[in-house]
Structures are given as structure tokens and as C-alpha cells.
Amino acid sequence: MPLPADRLLRHSVVTCLLLHSLVLMAFCFHHAATSCSKRCYCSESETWGKTVRCSSLRLTEVPQDIPNDTRRLYLDFNLLTTIPTNTFLELPLLSELDLSHNELVQLEPGAFQGLTESLQVLDLSSNKLMTLNPEAFAHIRARANLTYNPWHCDCNLQRVMPLLDLEPTSLAGIVCQTSEPEDVGAQGTPFLLAKDLDLCVVLKKTTDVAMLITMFGWFTMVISYLVYYVRHNQEDARRHLEYLKSLPSKQGRSEESSTISTVV
Ligand SMILES: *[C@@H]1O[C@H](CO)[C@@H](O)[C@H](O)[C@H]1NC(C)=O
Numbered sequence: 001m002p003l004p005a006d007r008l009l010r011h012s013v014v015t016c017l018l019l020h021s022l023v024l025m026a027f028c029f030h031h032a033a034t035s036c037s038k039r040c041y042c043s044e045s046e047t048w049g050k051t052v053r054c055s056s057l058r059l060t061e062v063p064q065d066i067p068n069d070t071r072r073l074y075l076d077f078n079l080l081t082t083i084p085t086n087t088f089l090e091l092p093l094l095s096e097l098d099l100s101h102n103e104l105v106q107l108e109p110g111a112f113q114g115l116t117e118s119l120q121v122l123d124l125s126s127n128k129l130m131t132l133n134p135e136a137f138a139h140i141r142a143r144a145n146l147t148y149n150p151w152h153c154d155c156n157l158q159r160v161m162p163l164l165d166l167e168p169t170s171l172a173g174i175v176c177q178t179s180e181p182e183d184v185g186a187q188g189t190p191f192l193l194a195k196d197l198d199l200c201v202v203l204k205k206t207t208d209v210a211m212l213i214t215m216f217g218w219f220t221m222v223i224s225y226l227v228y229y230v231r232h233n234q235e236d237a238r239r240h241l242e243y244l245k246s247l248p249s250k251q252g253r254s255e256e257s258s259t260i261s262t263v264v
């Protein structure tokens, strides 16, 4: 009689164990999935913390599932064209970010928002950047590598670049591909190393010259109007005098002399 009950008990114990291990396995898989990005390779070390490598994956955007305790993130050799606002907002510990060898043409305002305190190294080399938006960098203090980009050197770039902490050994690699104005010899030179190259002064000079020409024009117009006015009035006065002279009466003559004295 007790046999079926015993069997039932054993059966339920086995089922329970099976279920339990299934739940455990699911939990483990879930944990593994959330602790590292699906497509990237993660590693952890005592000194560096978590490193996430997403290099050479033909990525066109930054993966959303980068763990929030990542300290080093490699996104080099991908196809990123822009860095949208707040891309790295959820990565408060990020200290090294490699975005080199992508197709970046721009960095949106607030692209590095949230990394103000943590980011130490930022590699933007070998991209398609021509200019920089100062609002993209808003207060980050990272050492930046900006070499091998087709820089369009103008007054804006000259003002923005010194705001960044640039890798000193990389300055020779920041070369102007085009420049504004064109004729100052900036093309092909590492313009941060060319001490006498001042693209803002040139701009100021041209605006000064324009101002001078405009002012000269106005001045000439005012003078010619004055000359015209005086001549015209002289003519009027002479005509008036002649008219008075032609009057025959004596009274007219005395009036004439008084008019002359007032005119003179
Ligand atoms: C990461 O996210 C988890 C869960 O939201 C949170 O508990 C943890 O504090 C975060 N870690 C960091 C470094 O922000």
C-alpha cells in the first residue's frame, strides 16, 4: 500500500529539483546576458576594472547594452558617423573611450554628457571630422587625440581646440586639409604648432578694412552733399542780389544794401 505514495514523493522531489535547476540556469544565463554587451567582448581586471571591446564589428551606432560599470570602451574600426547627445550618459565610470578609425563627421552637443568627471582618454583619431562643436565637449577634461582628420582650419577651430587637453605628442598630426581664409598658408600645416598663424586676426583685419571702406564712402557722400548745398545756396543768393539790383526805386537800393549786409 505505501508503495505508490513513496513513488509519488520521489517523483515530486525529482520534479522539484529539475525545476529548481532550470530556474537557476535561466537566472545564470540572464545574468551573463546583462553583465556584458551581446556583440562585444568583455574582460575584467583588478587594476583596470571592466573593459569592453567592440572593435571591428561594422557598428553604425553605439550598442545600448554596454554594462554601466565599464571603465574602458573600445569602439574603434567601426562605421560610426555621429555621436548623438547623451550616448554615454549611463556609463559613469568610463575613463577611456576609443572612437578612432570610424566615419565620424560630427559630434552632437552633449555627446560626452555624463563623462565630465570620469573620462581621462578620448581617441577621435582617423575619422572624418572637419570641425568641432564646443558644446559636444562641455567641460570634459580628457586627453584627446584628434590626429588624422580632414580639419577645416578657421577661426572657430582655432578657438575650440585650445579648450581641449590635447595629447602633446599628437599635435603634429592635426593638419589642416582646408582653411578659411584660404590664402594664409594653413593648408597642409599642423596649425596648432604654427605659432604665427592666427586665423581670427586675419578675419578681424578683413572686417576692419570693410568698415574703413564703408566709413570712407559715407564721409565722401556727406562732404559732396555739403559742397552741393553751399554752391546751390550761393547761386540762390547771387540770383536774389541781381534781382534786387534790377529794382529801380531808391527804397529798393537801401533794402538791397541791407540785404547784402545780411547775406554777407
Ligand atoms: C548599474 O546599474 C545598477 C542597476 O540599475 C545599479 O544598481 C548600479 O549602482 C549601477 N552601477 C553604477 C556604477 O552606476
Ligand SMILES: *[C@@H]1O[C@H](CO)[C@@H](O)[C@H](O)[C@H]1NC(C)=O
Pocket: 100, 125, 126, 145, 146, 147, 148, 167, 169, 170
Ligand atoms: C593618436 O592617434 C594616432 C592614429 O590613430 C596614433 O598613431 C597615435 O599613436 C595616437 N597618439 C597618442 C598619443 O595616443
